[in-house]
Amino acid sequence: MNLKFLRKKKSFPIRIFRITVAVIGIIIVAFNDYFGKIEGFVELLFLYFITVIITVSHWLFVNIKAIVKLKNEKKKTELMHLQSQVNPHFFFNMLNNLYGLVDKDSEQAKKLILKLSDMMRYSIYEGQKDYVTLQQEIDFISNYIALHKMRYHKNISINFDVDIENEDLKLMPLLFIILVENAFKHGVEVLRDNAFVNISIISNQNTITLNVKNNFDTKEQSHEGIGLENLKRRLELAYSKKYEFTHTVNDDIYTAKLKLTL
Incomplete structure (x- = not known):
């Protein structure tokens, strides 16, 4: 029946x-x-x-x-x-980097593979859940930053500051990484020298604020793209009137701020 x-x-x-x-x-x-x-x-x-x-x-x-x-x-x-659209080109780029690194520095390649494996596992399994903890998202971003530090052979400045009261706060997975990835894609990956990315996550009992600041080449295209459109749509669907998102450009400095009220 x-x-x-x-x-x-x-x-x-x-x-x-x-x-x-x-x-x-x-x-x-x-x-x-x-x-x-x-x-x-x-x-x-x-x-x-x-x-x-x-x-x-x-x-x-x-x-x-x-x-x-x-x-x-x-x-x-x-x-x-x-959510399934987040990070595909990052993983593709990292695999290309690994291919060239295996013969040159096998130990470094092994470290990259382990971190990349952790990120892929998180994206595949945790990324399909409705909510994850704030600490899980922070760990994911930390791995992302660590991978970038390993792959670049130029002078870059990356700062990641965390000030949270409750690491068990729940939020949608793979949300913050879009802005972090955007900063690297349009800044560090393009600039030859003196590139920087400053990231901070601040939270209390019912709000989480992400700040991302980076410099970029003014001759390159703007930060607007599929990633930001994806982010805005997800915020509207999941948080409706419970979020504030702003992004500004001042000379060659791009600043993005996302605040969630839980």
């Missing part, structure tokens, strides 16, 4: 009841002159209208509930799709 048949079987008595209520209403209207002379007709009519109101209310409740459920499922599906 399949699910579709079970649903039909379950809804069959309800349909019979609704049809019966409708038929009784038609009979009352058609033979109003006759029924109006019967003792207790007013009370019976009142009871009938109460039944109609309850039936209509139940129908509205069931349909509204179904619409809300469908909307939530669609929202969750879209969120999962957006």
Whole structure:
């Protein structure tokens, strides 16, 4: 017996009841002159209208509930799709770097592989969950930064400051990494000298604030792109009016700030 048949079987008595209520209403209207002379007709009519109101209310409740459920499922599906788009080109670039590093420095390559493995495991398993802890996100960003420090052979300055009261705060996975990755992609990877990225995460009992600042080559394209569009859409779906996101450009300095209220 399949699910579709079970649903039909379950809804069959309800349909019979609704049809019966409708038929009784038609009979009352058609033979109003006759029924109006019967003792207790007013009370019976009142009871009938109460039944109609309850039936209509139940129908509205069931349909509204179904619409809300469908909307939530669609929202969750879209969120999962957006989360699956995070970091693919980073992993691709890292694998290319590893290929060139294996013969030159096998020990360094091994360290890179371990950290990359941790990041991929987090993206695949934790990244599909609705929520993760703040500490898990911090660890993920730390691994990301460590990988970048290993792969570059130029003078760069990377600072990551953390000041949190509760490391068990829950938030959507792979959210902060978009802004961090954006800073490296448009700054460190492009600039030849004196590149810097400053990152800070500050939180109290119900807010988390991420600040990211980096310099960039003004001749290159802007920081706007698929990554930021992805971030904005995910924030709107998951946090609605519970977030503040700003980003500014001052000469060759790009600053992004994201505040979540949990």
